[in-house]
Amino acid sequence: MEKRGVIDTWIDKHRSIYTAATRHAFVVSIRDGSVDLSSFRTWLGQDYLFVRRFVPFVASVLIRACKDSGESSDMEVVLGGIASLNDEIEWFKREGSKWDVDFSTVVPQRANQEYGRFLEDLMSSEVKYPVIMTAFWAIEAVYQESFAHCLEDGNKTPVELTGACHRWGNDGFKQYCSSVKNIAERCLENASGEVLGEAEDVLVRVLELEVAFWEMSRGGQ
Numbered sequence: 001m002e003k004r005g006v007i008d009t010w011i012d013k014h015r016s017i018y019t020a021a022t023r024h025a026f027v028v029s030i031r032d033g034s035v036d037l038s039s040f041r042t043w044l045g046q047d048y049l050f051v052r053r054f055v056p057f058v059a060s061v062l063i064r065a066c067k068d069s070g071e072s073s074d075m076e077v078v079l080g081g082i083a084s085l086n087d088e089i090e091w092f093k094r095e096g097s098k099w100d101v102d103f104s105t106v107v108p109q110r111a112n113q114e115y116g117r118f119l120e121d122l123m124s125s126e127v128k129y130p131v132i133m134t135a136f137w138a139i140e141a142v143y144q145e146s147f148a149h150c151l152e153d154g155n156k157t158p159v160e161l162t163g164a165c166h167r168w169g170n171d172g173f174k175q176y177c178s179s180v181k182n183i184a185e186r187c188l189e190n191a192s193g194e195v196l197g198e199a200e201d202v203l204v205r206v207l208e209l210e211v212a213f214w215e216m217s218r219g220g221q
């Protein structure tokens, strides 16, 4: 059985926002087949822009993994994430054509801009490695948990949306998230009280930003 660490304690403590991020009405509507396809197209265009801003963030995580981690395997885990982002961008481009979403005309909405600014702040050298790893894990884990839910037994996910769900809901991505979580947990075990507080705050902030991103996709902002 997986060892329970401080991240699991924080998830329990912040359960309602964690559930709001990983079982959002937008995701549930994909799973039950009632999704409004114009919302899906909004999400697709906005997430493409998000991913383009996420790439430099993950590149900065890679540099920190090389410089600040005592474990050589951290770099390999993050490098795997970068490799899958390369596929992800190609996938978005194919989906953009399929759904007739012209990414060159998509303008980032407020929730997306805020998320982008948050990622930029995390790229500062002032931010401690355990805090960065906690944020990185949370960002990836929300998508993994959300889209895996759309593939669980009893789903009525429309067949044309299963590609998106498999992208983040597959077992390989789940394993990758678990490796990132193990890195974060290992760093947090030796962190000071101050750094632990910052990591907990960053986890909650990621969850809030993810909720706002789903809301925006549904046309809420």
Ligand SMILES: Cc1ncc(CN)c(N)n1
Pocket (backbone or CB within 6 Å): 047, 050, 051, 054, 139, 140, 142, 143, 210, 213
């Ligand atoms: C908003 C958001 N959060 C997370 C992911 C997963 N990298 C994503 N593509 N978009």
